[in-house]
Amino acid sequence: MGRYIIRRLLQAIPVLLGATLLIYAVVFALPGDPIAALAGEKRIDPNIVAILREQYHLNDPFLVQYWYYITGLVGGDFGTTFSGVGVDEIIAGKFQVTINLAVTALVLEAVIGVGLGLFAALRRGRASDSLILASTLVLISVPTLVTGFVLQLLLGVKLKQAGVDLFPVAGISAGWRSYLLPGFVLAGMSIAYLTRLTRNSLVEIMRADYIRTAVAKGLPRSRVIGRHALRNALIPLITYLGADLGTLMGGAVITETIFNLPGIGGQLFSSVYLREQPVVVGIVTVLVLIYILANLVVDLLYAVLDPRIRYE
Amino acid sequence: MSETLIPAADRPEKPQDGGPARRPPRSASLWSDAWYDLRRRPLFIGSAALITVLIAMAAFPRLFSSVNPFDAATCRLEDTRLGMGAAHWFGTDNLGCDVYARTIHGARNSIVVGVSTTAVTALVGGMLGLIAGFTGGALDTLVSRLAEIFFAIPSILGALLILAVFRTGNVWTVMLAMAVLTWPMTYRIMRAAVITARSQDYVLAARALGASAWRIMSRHILPNAIAPVIVVATINLGYFIAAEAGLSFLGVGLRSPDISWGLMISDARERFLEAPWALLFPAAFLSVTVLAFIMLGDAVRDALDPKLR
Numbered sequence: 301m302g303r304y305i306i307r308r309l310l311q312a313i314p315v316l317l318g319a320t321l322l323i324y325a326v327v328f329a330l331p332g333d334p335i336a337a338l339a340g341e342k343r344i345d346p347n348i349v350a351i352l353r354e355q356y357h358l359n360d361p362f363l364v365q366y367w368y369y370i371t372g373l374v375g376g377d378f379g380t381t382f383s384g385v386g387v388d389e390i391i392a393g394k395f396q397v398t399i400n401l402a403v404t405a406l407v408l409e410a411v412i413g414v415g416l417g418l419f420a421a422l423r424r425g426r427a428s429d430s431l432i433l434a435s436t437l438v439l440i441s442v443p444t445l446v447t448g449f450v451l452q453l454l455l456g457v458k459l460k461q462a463g464v465d466l467f468p469v470a471g472i473s474a475g476w477r478s479y480l481l482p483g484f485v486l487a488g489m490s491i492a493y494l495t496r497l498t499r500n501s502l503v504e505i506m507r508a509d510y511i512r513t514a515v516a517k518g519l520p521r522s523r524v525i526g527r528h529a530l531r532n533a534l535i536p537l538i539t540y541l542g543a544d545l546g547t548l549m550g551g552a553v554i555t556e557t558i559f560n561l562p563g564i565g566g567q568l569f570s571s572v573y574l575r576e577q578p579v580v581v582g583i584v585t586v587l588v589l590i591y592i593l594a595n596l597v598v599d600l601l602y603a604v605l606d607p608r609i610r611y612e
Numbered sequence: 613m614s615e616t617l618i619p620a621a622d623r624p625e626k627p628q629d630g631g632p633a634r635r636p637p638r639s640a641s642l643w644s645d646a647w648y649d650l651r652r653r654p655l656f657i658g659s660a661a662l663i664t665v666l667i668a669m670a671a672f673p674r675l676f677s678s679v680n681p682f683d684a685a686t687c688r689l690e691d692t693r694l695g696m697g698a699a700h701w702f703g704t705d706n707l708g709c710d711v712y713a714r715t716i717h718g719a720r721n722s723i724v725v726g727v728s729t730t731a732v733t734a735l736v737g738g739m740l741g742l743i744a745g746f747t748g749g750a751l752d753t754l755v756s757r758l759a760e761i762f763f764a765i766p767s768i769l770g771a772l773l774i775l776a777v778f779r780t781g782n783v784w785t786v787m788l789a790m791a792v793l794t795w796p797m798t799y800r801i802m803r804a805a806v807i808t809a810r811s812q813d814y815v816l817a818a819r820a821l822g823a824s825a826w827r828i829m830s831r832h833i834l835p836n837a838i839a840p841v842i843v844v845a846t847i848n849l850g851y852f853i854a855a856e857a858g859l860s861f862l863g864v865g866l867r868s869p870d871i872s873w874g875l876m877i878s879d880a881r882e883r884f885l886e887a888p889w890a891l892l893f894p895a896a897f898l899s900v901t902v903l904a905f906i907m908l909g910d911a912v913r914d915a916l917d918p919k920l921r
Contacts (some may be wrong), residue, residue, distance in 0.1 A: 314757060318757070318761035320762050327773065436909065437906070440906055441850065442899045442902070444858070457885065549767050550769055551767075553862065558881075569771065569772070583769075587766050591766075593763065
């Protein structure tokens with residue numbers, strides 16, 4: 301087990317290096333001069349420019365600059381922006397918001413998705429099953445851009461006008477409640493997928509011999525479903541949820557824009573235009589790390605859920 | 613009308629039995645079987661009809677609307693944010709432009725971006741997957757590592773970055789930005805299918821008969837491995853359309869005077885409460901378009917891969 305984890309982490313290194321190099325190169329290719337952008341419309345003293353360019357290694361070739369960055373990163377140093385603020389300081393707060401949003405989405409997804417899927421599987425072939433399947437198709441197809449605005453209008457504005465102030469329309473001032481509506485919007489498509497996945501995997505399992513045996517030996521229905529069916533159905537669901545955490549965080553930018561949440565999406569946006577290489581690369585690096593770690597955790601969970609799986 | 617959509621799935625079957633199967637085929641190939649199955653599926657008929665209308669809208673927007681939204685004279689500032697009515701079916705937007713005409717004309721960009729991105733990712737990912745899966749060894753390792761790197765980068769954020777480098781957003785830069793980050797999806801699927809097909813008896817037989825690597829790949833492996841790629845490509849088409857709208861909404865995709873549903877949503881959001889129609893109509897068209905392609909993908913998957921049903 302320990303060796304397996306180490307091997308997986310070692311395998312992640314080239315992916316991480318490649319991804320950061322790629323992003324670094326893209327930001328390097330961005331048009332405009334960051335030092336000039338710092339000064340805005342004002343003329344800037346050429347001596348200051350020279351000092352700043354030296355300080356931020358801007359005169360060095362691309363690969364040397366990348367080398368400085370990546371060696372710093374290994375030592376836990378995310379670098380500083382051109383205005384001298386530590387990148388870790390900037391992105392920590394933004395990541396907090398995006399993580400809150402993604403985790404809210406993940407919880408909603410797991411509860412609603414598995415719940416609906418279970419419900420549909422137990423009523424297979426009936427009207428409620430067809431209704432759930434049809435609504436997943438719609439949920440998959442409506443982009444977050446659309447669900448975001450429609451739900452903002454219906455639940456944020458109309459409901460508030462009707463006297464029920466449950467869901468704040470924008471910002472994070474209302475604590476965890478601020479994340480409910482954006483979290484649902486972000487989770488929309490995943491909820492639909494998870495519902496389908498749960499239903500299909502349960503329907504298949506309910507036909508298995510060991511379920512028939514469990515029923516035949518007189519176990520109560522709740523135990524057959526909970527201990528025998530659901531536990532075996534969990535493996536694909538966990539895989540999906542684990543892989544989804546990275547996707548949700550990376551895809552949160554549109555939801556964050558609609559609901560005015562100060563997360564990494566907006567930060568990335570402004571940093572791209574200020575050419576703040578370290579911030580942009582830092583954000584993407586952390587996202588790639590989360591993606592890799594989430595996948596590793598999922599693989600390790602397999603062994604917990606299914607004792608037949610062993611890692612050397 | 614719906615026949616226009618089928619050639620991709622229908623083609624490989626023809627050389628074998630000469631004509632399209634009309635009767636329930638006895639010893640049918642996967643393709644004729646799938647086509648027979650598809651024609652009877654309400655999901656397929658519905659989505660094909662919708663897509664036909666959308667393609668007509670993209671090709672000949674003038675058939676649907678006599679107003680030319682690219683002509684600035686059709687926007688009248690005194691008509692700002694008019695509600696729905698006889699003169700303006702979907703009302704007018706913040707600049708007094710006709711929302712109906714703009715929505716109709718928005719179909720073209722969405723469909724061009726969706727189709728071109730799908731084609732490029734399917735071609736690039738499919739070719740690489742075919743070659744890497746077939747040859748294996750160092751080339752396979754190299755391409756697979758490369759695919760992993762691109763796959764690990766969040767696609768919307770990555771596309772946002774790439775588009776910031778281009779500075780100009782148009783249909784082709786948006787397509788390129790999305791394709792660069794999404795080809796690994798098709799690559800993985802193609803590679804897995806090719807590796808399964810590679811060790812099948814018919815491939816071994818062809819090899820024993822002295823067929824060249826090229827012939828084995830093109831005549832034996834490709835036709836047997838392409839079905840999952842077609843399925844994923846059709847479903848992805850819908851997502852690419854949604855992603856284009858998202859990027860245009862964020863301000864890095866298509867830009868005015870280009871018309872995009874995402875851009876219309878972005879323009880209308882400031883006055884959403886006063887003039888919801890300017891946002892909701894493009895949003896509805898966007899959703900229906902994505903729905904149509906995903907429904908088509910679902911139907912094609914059910915027909916090509918009965919195991920997944």
